[in-house]
Amino acid sequence: MAPASPFAKDEKVLCFHGDLLYEAKILDTKPIDPNDKRSPHHYLVHYKGWKNTWDDWVPQDRLRKFTDENQALARTLISEMRAMHRARYYASKSSKKGKHDGSTRASEERHSSVAASGQMRGYKRNIAQMELEDDQVAPIPMADQLKSILVDDWENITKYLQVISLPVKVNVRTVMDQYLQAERQNRTEGSAEADILEEVVHGVITYFDKCLSRMLLYKFEREQFRDIHKQINDPVGDLAGKQPSDLYGAEHLLRSFTTLPELIAHTALDEQGVARLREELTRITQWLGRPDVADKVFVNEYENVSSEYENNAKK
Known part of the structure; x- marks a missing residue:
């Protein structure tokens, strides 16, 4: 069974792009390897205010919860x-x-x-x-x-x-x-x-x-x-x-x-x-x-x- 994803579709998050964190929205989420039951998830994110061409699939370690501390x-x-x-x-x-x-x-x-x-x-x-x-x-x-x-x-x-x-x-x-x-x-x-x-x-x-x-x-x-x-x-x-x-x-x-x-x-x-x-x-x-x-x-x-x-x- 695949591990539960800590982030959900449509969730507002902060996402690393380079060395900086940007506000983003998760458009989709799925296991990196659908054939591996233990595969971690990756996430399709849209950066707020950016063109859709910047939408990207990112691993979990690039995401942060949208909290006051992370902001x-x-x-x-x-x-x-x-x-x-x-x-x-x-x-x-x-x-x-x-x-x-x-x-x-x-x-x-x-x-x-x-x-x-x-x-x-x-x-x-x-x-x-x-x-x-x-x-x-x-x-x-x-x-x-x-x-x-x-x-x-x-x-x-x-x-x-x-x-x-x-x-x-x-x-x-x-x-x-x-x-x-x-x-x-x-x-x-x-x-x-x-x-x-x-x-x-x-x-x-x-x-x-x-x-x-x-x-x-x-x-x-x-x-x-x-x-x-x-x-x-x-x-x-x-x-x-x-x-x-x-x-x-x-x-x-x-x-x-x-x-x-x-x-x-x-x-x-x-x-x-x-x-x-x-x-x-x-x-x-x-x-x-x-x-x-x-x-x-x-x-x-x-x-x-x-x-x-x-x-x-x-x-």
């Missing part, structure tokens, strides 16, 4: 691929600039390593979609130094398989408090400008705390986050009651500024409100990009992981 995983995978794409883009821009300046060696090595590590293996369609979306949502301006930090951060984690040691020396809450103190000098006390500053700083920290696990981590960092999350929820542990902004630092904060534009685009703010919010966020990245600031806040150390961690992270 969060789908969003995370998209964020990771976009981060990888941005890192490759910044590395390419850095390489071209290096050639123009005459100092090509370091930038060419970086460009080569990023290109080799970040091959998409046939996902041109996905990348084209991301490029279109990125064009529609203007990024928050960043100094070249910050773009370089993003690239180095990506390489350290995805290429060299390192993670930032937690808790960090200078956490997100401290960084944003330092910005608040510095920027207050440019605002009149009690003014609307000062109130907006307070609200934006508070909003950035809140966004970071809520979105870190879903949007700001690379896959290789998730094992570390699971361990930290357990310690946070341990009522007698050293990290009891802490928030991500108390434990993570400027490197992860910087990643949030690459995802914020999309969030802003989907808010209920009017055009003037969006422009004002982008202006406030740009002031933060300008401050972070100042050499005297960057040298003090981007000081957190990357560390090698154990073989056990590496094996668990790759599952």
Whole structure:
């Protein structure tokens, strides 16, 4: 007797296509080998919003139930691929600039390593979609130094398989408090400008705390986050009651500024409100990009992981 199928015809599911999960519908299901009573099933799926020519028979291991948890995983995978794409883009821009300046060696090595590590293996369609979306949502301006930090951060984690040691020396809450103190000098006390500053700083920290696990981590960092999350929820542990902004630092904060534009685009703010919010966020990245600031806040150390961690992270 054939094993029962965990998925049914007409069921809404998430289906892997390449490295990403897409919403899909099961059109049909049948055993792979009808002559084998123990044969597993495979499934004809239609990807939501795709042409019928993309309909495909897929094995069970490419399907996931349409749950909140798996939808969060789908969003995370998209964020990771976009981060990888941005890192490759910044590395390419850095390489071209290096050639123009005459100092090509370091930038060419970086460009080569990023290109080799970040091959998409046939996902041109996905990348084209991301490029279109990125064009529609203007990024928050960043100094070249910050773009370089993003690239180095990506390489350290995805290429060299390192993670930032937690808790960090200078956490997100401290960084944003330092910005608040510095920027207050440019605002009149009690003014609307000062109130907006307070609200934006508070909003950035809140966004970071809520979105870190879903949007700001690379896959290789998730094992570390699971361990930290357990310690946070341990009522007698050293990290009891802490928030991500108390434990993570400027490197992860910087990643949030690459995802914020999309969030802003989907808010209920009017055009003037969006422009004002982008202006406030740009002031933060300008401050972070100042050499005297960057040298003090981007000081957190990357560390090698154990073989056990590496094996668990790759599952």
